[in-house]
Ligand SMILES: Nc1ncnc2c1ncn2[C@@H]1O[C@H](COP(=O)(O)OP(=O)(O)OP(=O)(O)O)[C@@H](O)[C@H]1O
């Protein structure tokens with residue numbers, strides 16, 4: 001194929017936010033039919049947008065069926081599983097902030113368990129009765145616990161509402177995404193100190209093979225990066241244009257900067 005493909009989240013909390021970020025960067029996505037999975041960005045010729053589930057974006061970047069994608073760092077870490085063909089070309093798109101964290105019930109045997117060390121030293125976990133962890137992040141979750149020295153752990157895969165598993169007696173601990181912490185609190189769970197496995201936000205990812213071999217991928221990546229950077233740098237800043245009389249630009253600048261109420265301003269002449 002000669003066209004470059006960009007994967008964007010088709011649903012979930014990242015979908016809308018991705019489109020609005022791109023719109024703010026003058027990269028509006030034009031989807032002719034909301035039931036179709038393809039779209040384009042008129043400002044970027046030769047680019048095809050494909051709406052996919054975030055996990056599938058990562059899989060398709062790995063298989064070479066997509067060249068670029070916007071997904072959370074959590075999903076890349078879990079589903080690319082160290083595949084070194086993927087390269088993160090923007091690691092902080094400033095939305096979808098969350099952390100992947102280890103949490104346990106507040107009470108019962110975990111009453112006085114607050115740190116990773118406390119959890120590791122609990123006598124309850126044995127080969128016959130390992131600590132049961134439910135997660136949708138089995139790869140990074142297991143890697144983390146192994147690196148921290150946990151020996152007796154068993155993993156149970158779950159897709160959602162993981163905070164309910166300990167109360168149902170199906171798991172001792174959970175490894176799940178946390179943002180405000182409300183879901184954990186409402187389900188009588190607490191995060192373990194030192195148990196943050198990764199911090200995540202939306203990223204722009206590319207396949208290295210595509211960048212090196214497919215015509216147009218490098219140029220489109222540059223174009224997107226420039227626009228994203230410009231937008232992210234500018235957000236939260238305002239520009240004020242004013243006409244002021246003075247004998248020289250320097251004199252005007254000096255007068256403006258000497259006003260304490262205007263501190264923080266940068267003057268360009
Ligand atoms: N509470 C949260 N606050 C902020 N960002 C989050 C939160 N939970 C998840 N995310 C980010 O949003 C991404 C998508 O999460 P979401 O729960 O919408 O998944 P989804 O695409 O609907 O998939 P699924 O339905 O399988 O969970 C996550 O991979 C993560 O990067």
Ligand SMILES: O=P(O)(O)OC[C@H]1O[C@H](OP(=O)(O)OP(=O)(O)O)[C@H](O)[C@@H]1O
Nearest residue numbers: 160161176177178179180181182183184
């Ligand atoms: O810390 P909080 O702000 O409460 O957010 C955390 C919750 O958000 C995500 O779930 P989501 O709402 O996507 O539902 P899910 O359980 O179906 O994935 C995550 O899996 C947590 O359950």
